[in-house]
Amino acid sequence: MITLLFFAYLKETIGKERLQLDASSMTVKALKQQLASDYGLDLQHVMVAVNEEYAVDDRVLQAGDIVAFIPPVSGG
Amino acid sequence: MITLLFFAYLKETIGKERLQLDASSMTVKALKQQLASDYGLDLQHVMVAVNEEYAVDDRVLQAGDIVAFIPPVSGG
Amino acid sequence: MTTLFTITDQPISIEEVVHKVIRPEAGAVTTFIGTVRELTNGKRTLFLQYEAYVSMAEKMLAQIGIEIKERWPEAEVAITHRIGRLEISDIAVVIAVSTPHRKDAYEANRYAIERIKQIVPIWKKEYWEDGTEWVGNQLETKAYPKGKPEGEDVV
């Protein structure tokens, strides 16, 4: 299983801050597409972090990964 | 009378922080030259303030003026 | 051991952050203090809510520290960012940088705040009289950016 984390407006839109999903061997890109389609979301400007590090689109996910969806940040 | 103020190494060299002098109608430049000669000082890099404002060499002093000799500053 | 890079839900003490970087070899400390501004593009903010992916945000702050060391080897950096509800003029972030010479302290400090606005997973929600909005870009002005985050920001 893979854990998905949502923040800011994504958390509010999806209505959850955490999801468990069997997404092993999916790429980050495929997971984004699936999520965008499931929830009718535009994830074009959303970055993805795997295990607290930014990940590229073709990164392949593994069981146990924590995948965070990071909308454009606005700290500072 | 005019009041002269000395700071930092000038105060230590002259041994006073304040002098009274009858220097009315002298220019700043003439006063500097007199002082340099009286005390054997090099005042080339010393600025002069009259009544707490920097003054040019040809400023003419008036009775009651407070003339401060300002060595290169090193605050901050 | 002092933690140089921290996310907190408590008010930030500027002195505390500054004293993490003061040391005998450094004569210059710069700080950047981000406060909650009341007006943005003429719109009045009532208060803000900051949210963070805390564990990753602290890692990213530490990474900014590493990037600064690469560019300014003599710099020491500490950053504290606050989350939760913040009122107008409250302090959201304090960045302190000490260096032997002041030019570096200004430049490294500015580098830190620019990078925070690019890579640290913290989000600001503005509360106005007539609504709320998650602020979604790094340029302080627009709600969401047109452009995708650039490759170099995905580290």
Added chain:
Amino acid sequence: MTTLFTITDQPISIEEVVHKVIRPEAGAVTTFIGTVRELTNGKRTLFLQYEAYVSMAEKMLAQIGIEIKERWPEAEVAITHRIGRLEISDIAVVIAVSTPHRKDAYEANRYAIERIKQIVPIWKKEYWEDGTEWVGNQLETKAYPKGKPEGEDVV
């Protein structure tokens, strides 16, 4: 009324100086904090003594504030400089600048410290193990400058 430009013989509170310039319109505050460095060009300083022509120094600090307002009209500035005996790592000066946008806060702050080193009548005496010296120039390194202060500094 708060005094924005001050010479003091007491330890400086960074928070106090910063809070003089925090305001709802400004989202960015930068500070410069000058501390006593132990080593300068390899020579070990034991402590420092700062002396000022206090009344004029406060006027010159206020003038720097005016100069900054001319260049950055939205900036608010506060400066406190300490005099007397200072130990290693003690804070000698705190400059706080608030602006609506951060770029100005960095630039105006840096302008302030450069001008302090040019026009404010404050002098630093270094105490080493083998002697003392009045530091006599604005470049942090040499004992006395070769060049005469330039015309534009004589205001």
